Amino acid sequence: MADLRVAVDVGGTFTDICIFDESAQRMRVTKVPSTPDNPMEAVLNGVKRANIDLSRVELFSHGTTVATNALITRRFPKSAMVTSKGFRDVIEIRDGTKDDLWDAYSDVSGPYIRRRDRFEVPERIDYAGNVISALDEDEARRVARLLKKRGVDTVAVCFINSYANASHEIRMREILAEELPEASVSTSAEVLPEIFEHNRFNTTVANAVLGPLVSGYVEELDSSLTRDGYTGELLLLHSGGGSMTSEVVKRFPVRLAASGIAAGAIAAQHVAEQCGHANAVGLDMGGTSTDISLIADGELRETNEWEVEYGHPIVFPSIEVLTIGAGGGSLAHIDIAGSLRNGPQSAGADPGPACYRRGGAEPTNTDANLWLNRLGTDLADGEMTLDRASAKTVIEEKIASPLGLDVDTAADSIIKVANANMADAVRLVSIRRGLDPRDFALIAFGGAGALHGADVARELNIPSVVVPPSPGVTSALGCLLVDIQHDLSQMFTGAADSADAEVVEQHFKELELEGRDRLRHEKVADEDAVFERGISMRYQGQWRSLQVKMGTDPDALRQAVQLFHEEHEKQYAFRQDETPVEIYQLHLKALGRTPKPSFKPSPVGNGEPGEPIEVRDVFFDGQWVPTPVYQRENLPSGAAFIGPAILNQIDSTTVIPPNSSAVIDEWFNIRIALTTEPYENVPASAAEDSTQNAL
Template identity: 40%
Template sequence: MNNAVDSNKWVLGVDVGGTFTDLVATTESGELISTKTPSTPDQSDGVINGIRKIAELLKVSYDTFLENCPLIVHGTTVATNTLLEYDGAKVGLLTTEGFRDEIEFRRAYKESVFSVRLQAPHQIVPRRFRIGIPERLDKEGNVIKELDEKAVRDSVRQFVNEGMEAIAVCFLFSFVNPAHERRVKEIIAEEAPDLFVSISSEVLPQIREFERVSTTIVNAYTGPTMQSYLNHLESKLRQQGFQGELFVMQSNGGVQNIEQTGKLAAGSLLSGPAGGVSAGAFIGEKSGNENIITVDMGGTSYDVSVIEQLQPTITTESWISRYRVALPMMDIHTIGSGGGSIAWIDSGGALRVGPKSAGSYPGPACYGRGGTEPTVTDVNVVLGYINPDNFLGGEMKLDRDLAEQAIVKHVAEPLGITAIEAALAISQIVNSDMSNAVQYVSSQRGYDPRNFALMAVGGAGAIHAGRQAEDLGINTVIVPALAPVFSAFGDVAANLKVTELKTRFEDIDAIDLDEINQDFEQMEKIARGKLGGESIVKHFETRKYIDMRYKGEVHEVTVPVRSRTKRITALNLEATIKDFHGMHERLYAHQDPEQSIEILNLRLDLIGVREKLALIDEAFGDEEPNRAKSGERIVYFEKEPNTIPVYNGSLLTPGNLIAGPAIIEQWGTTIVVYPGQEALIDANRNCVIEVQQARGGQQ
């Protein structure tokens, strides 16, 4: 591959995690290379280090690689960490007089309803920095009270004196008539042009006051940090010869240029895991599986998401760090079950696992860095699933004795059982917790998990996925060849995407189709102005949705509009209404075709479709995998030990069939093929495991 860069243009995907920065580079012809490098406090340093490592692997200079890289797509945790660590900008809020406490009322939402000790959320905008401005619109957008511009100027000057870095603006009914908010933005530009400004009519122009003010505040809180980081990274890359375009993975599964990402930082709060879900849809299509449940098990968390008919599920009801963010986001459910999750015994004598984690430092006991509490990784070492001499391809050695000592001291001895029994109990509990998380996004959302394949990614996902599949009645587990760098691969594969919305609160019977079509036409025009990426977009696609509910309900259902033409017809609307009844039945086990229906919002996704990523399909060879067999190992699936074969995943080729029980070791991940299961290496070197339902999964 010495001359690969000379003859190819490389598209680079970069995903920054808490421990590692993952990189995947690919060409139009299907060549692909990946690597990992330690993440750094300044994420841009880790990105640059990773690019240098990619260039070294290709045996070309760093400058040459950058010159031949027309596109970098970046998944980043900058916005996420800013909100999770409450380390954002100093924000002031301007809102309609009398409504400055809306952010604290929270629609009376409380995470733990019966806990009197639950602390209020950290105030990212303290009350003294929330100012009510005399102005008022009615629900039709008519002016009841004119905007007091003097009050606005006085407030902005006060914020400047207080050292504010950003201002959020959210007025009543601005989603109907944004004139007052836009005028405030102009005044801020006159008084304090260096301040970051976030107005709700641009961030979330839809009905529901609390959702709008919360999302707008979060955007103002995270925006300056995100904007600064992206400008810093781009400046570094430009100085070093990068002439292409820099895009950022968004929470909705699309990618966006850095200018728009800087303005709408709240849209990238799930930038990292969204890349993995996008990759799941891509691999699902390649493998012939339209319905996928992705499970990503890392060091501290377990992320689960549903992909139906190759479309990731989207939600507008996310809570992040106790703040509501109502922008469209991948519906990703996270629990505190990862390789570093600690096993402990509660005050009632019950064995528990997580959510507390040992992290990277000191890490699990087997790391030998001073950790003394037993973790899931320690359990997998003691049970023989992980080879302590071949962790991360041998880059890191683990200590089995320390792992066993931790399990004995903290679990086995207190419960009066053996170390193996304790390890099996911990493994069973964490598997059960993860299966419950899968059911949360599937069964509880109206999906039958038996109709889905389970796609396991992340460092530890493939160790546990076989057991979860048995528990859930799932027949197929897919472990992608790029599982350790899956989110970075998703960054490379994703299309551009912009979501626009407009509130129309009315009865379905009162809809004027001409007006609806005009609204969608205007939304598409606005979206095209934001999308960018003309040099890499092959063609555009639009997808239209209507938020609908039965009259009197609190929650709505986002229903895709089935239309093959640009305009929505009466027949299209009738089909959409029929789909609404079916979706309502699936979600809430109830439908009433005679009940009146209301619409709340129109939504439009504009997708800039890129050249489809080509993966080289290899021909199937011999089924026999013996050339990849590296030895045998004692493992424990039950109390009695089993001696099973171990395979070097890098030597397995398409067509190889591995009968369980067996272990496949790859750099960055270990795959456990449980008894009664079979694993096939497919044409793209993904490991596809067929699961025998002998343990009585869901029926």
């Protein structure tokens, strides 16, 4: 009986496994150290450690960093690019911008494919799709044979204006298949049929260089799971917040470039909705980095252009996540000006923080939390024992002595700098857009998010914090909450007021036909297929466009124009209702519904948390404070606290600081209010009595 749903999220330090037992209505989690040299090893170790019977698994979903790491390290297979004569250097010229405009010595990193591996073929199609010059097949075949002689593994075919007519790219792919049958080929018309050549070419190049790497990883993992009893499809989370089967991943591997970080944002949206927060900030703090997402009016923000490295855009719909180098393993150091810094460098999984006793010689956030007693000495349910003496030694040698501080103040300063970095990042995604953080809740998760969440919220005047039941594996949970999803687009330019609604409808029907074919290929039943339309528009004379939702009724186009005015005002603080609006592009999300966990609320108790497992001195606000420590798995829903208190569990530790209150809700989330008034009208006497008894 297939009654288990399994999600695995590979992080920089730990690999998280989340198992939902549908028949028992129970979630269990586990963590294993990541294996950066071979990520699949950690996935299989996690399955073994969790004692998962793969024959009982109905769905196996996976968020992976394989594509991201490959783009960062540039460990690519032998790659080449074939393009129209005269357009060899499009991906090197780029758009002429720089990440740091004022640094004359800083330059954008080079293209993913070197100039000597980029080849030109005579052909030309105009903007309307008319053939001006036919593809020179003799030259195309000569180039293909040259690539074979060079031993090329993967090829990106990028012809100018192929978005309007793909016939030349299709023929080039056929010639390459004849001459290099073992090589993978990506064509820009299939990967991204859009007008701007730099965005289209670079996205296609990224897809090509990732192809053999991702395909090999997915095939090997799929085979291993099947060999051990799994009979379903391996689903991989992609950047747009949906999932793809392993077969589709082989065609569009670049969509995995933000796989892992999307999972956390989806889970944050789920928790916010569960707790009744339409506006929330997701704070996913892991071992290496912190990913910050924004939920406004119940919706995750999305972007259509993003990058792993500046200057190399990947133009696919993606959940908008801001990542900064602030994690449990982030290194504290003193810069050349004598100031204390935190990150972005990280101790990673190996050697890890000094307290792991694996050779780490620099202080990290984990070392500081351990010395301040916010973090206990047992990690991952006793799998790892942390050494406070080692943490103290590196903090004293590297930070306290050089700055003339005692070790307690130095450790506290390390944490404060990390919190300030995260607070600044939250300001970037909220205040910069005219949004007030005080109107939001903070969803704190990841292995270290619950340690820092309340302090970050206090710095931003965010009134409440929510910590999910299993914060350390919440990103893995996000993999269980998504559907199979394809994002399709088609160029369609013209004035909105004179556009023929029937022609627009016909184009959407074509996109829906392609979407349905893809879903059927992934074995999605027609009744489980859902299509969501979108349309990009802009004011006449504008360059950038804005995407809004599009309905299906006869008046949908007029309604979309009105919605465009409203969204433009929200995004840019002005609207021009009298200015003509142009249609730029049509979009379609093709969704294949997948089984999801059905969570059930628990009856809320009387507010008593029971006896703590210990009371230990914890450093808060410049002094050591006796603090009760509870085992979170033993706490009933309704349990209430007046801070300070610490809640331990297998995958994380939650800190409830002084001058705050908290309660365990019916979903077993911890809801923290940054006030001494108990959260959500929990009786003050119950919370106060339980804390006093513990002390």
